[in-house]
Amino acid sequence: MRNASSIRAVHAWLMVLPAMAVLVGFTHWPAVATLVDSFFSTPKGGREAVWVGVENYQVMADDPVFWKAVRNNLLFAAATIPCSIGLALAMALWVNERIAGRAFLRMAYFTPTVLPMIAVANIWL
Template sequence: MSAHANLERRRQAIYGWLLLSPAAVLLTVFAFYPSIATLWSSTFSRGTRRKPTEFVGSENYMDLFADPIFWQVVKNNLFYAGITIPVSIFIALAMALWANSKISARGFVRTAYFTPTVLPMIAAANLWLFFYTPGLGVLDQIGSMFGLPSVNWLGQPETALWAIIIVTIWKEAGFFMIFYLAALQTIPEDLKEAADIEGTSRWTYTRRIVLPLLMPTTLFIAVNAMINSVKLIDHLFILTKGGPSDASKLILYYIWEMAFAFFDAPHAAAMTILVIAVLGIVAAVQFFYLDKRTHYQ
């Protein structure tokens, strides 16, 4: 019996590893190895024909911390994330609650909300470029009807980042709405009927029952929104290219600029490692703390 039990355990272990191997191979090839290679590259200097690459340790990281543009980009990205994440989630929740209610043309409303999500990023950016164009854009045309002056929305440091934020919220809110809509449809109707019997108002039912039940979905959406906030690059290419005066430059665009415009791969690798480290810390907090609280464990 002991030998048979050991053989069975061995078979189960082999079976488990076979199930895990496809995911392990993909993670190794597309996540672990590139991360390690990037970390290794960040410890070397930028090589030239006269001066070959040499090991410099943490010097590239120190250069970043001493670079005022780096801190400007970090500030921009924190502000961008601080606005887009909560506003997108709030609008997505409001749209889902409305689209899930018993209204006429509910299918049309859901389709209208979701339409910006299916547009390609470049197409969406070009659409908003038409809105923002000084003098000819839709926004200036509407403003001229009320006697307002023309505004160069993408050409002023005060408005450029806000213009990018509006495009992102418009693009992501409909996508997040789908997750909320799916979660709302899993809430049992018995809870609503019991609340109606008790005479509970619609606001109280939403605040005390619906929102707590949506917390796991909210956490999932918040994590995705946070990841999206550090990987925006398509809109910047079309709308501002990080300008003016780095006012709308975000982290991923800055990494691309260092690596492929300035050909400074070591500093780009160092900044990539910093981004991975921050995202890893946030993921750890989500896994070990927030996940249990949102699932009420």
């Protein structure tokens, strides 16, 4: 009995392995590599990158343009995220009501989500 469950566990991990490899390869590894590279100077021409530690972060913290960019990004996020969530909720409630053309409206909202999947499926065929 124990042997069958361990085989199932190995089978499950083997099924998840390709997705985990893609996730690590395209998200986690580049993030860690970027963090490590941030402690080195920028290589230029024939000069190699040199360890500078937190100097890059100190220069960035002293730059007023950086803080303006941070402020602009926070303002943009504070404005767009609640508005997009509110608009999406309002549209979902509107399409859920009993109105003429409800099926067409639902199709119009859902089609942009489905079309890329259909295109990928046709490419793989």
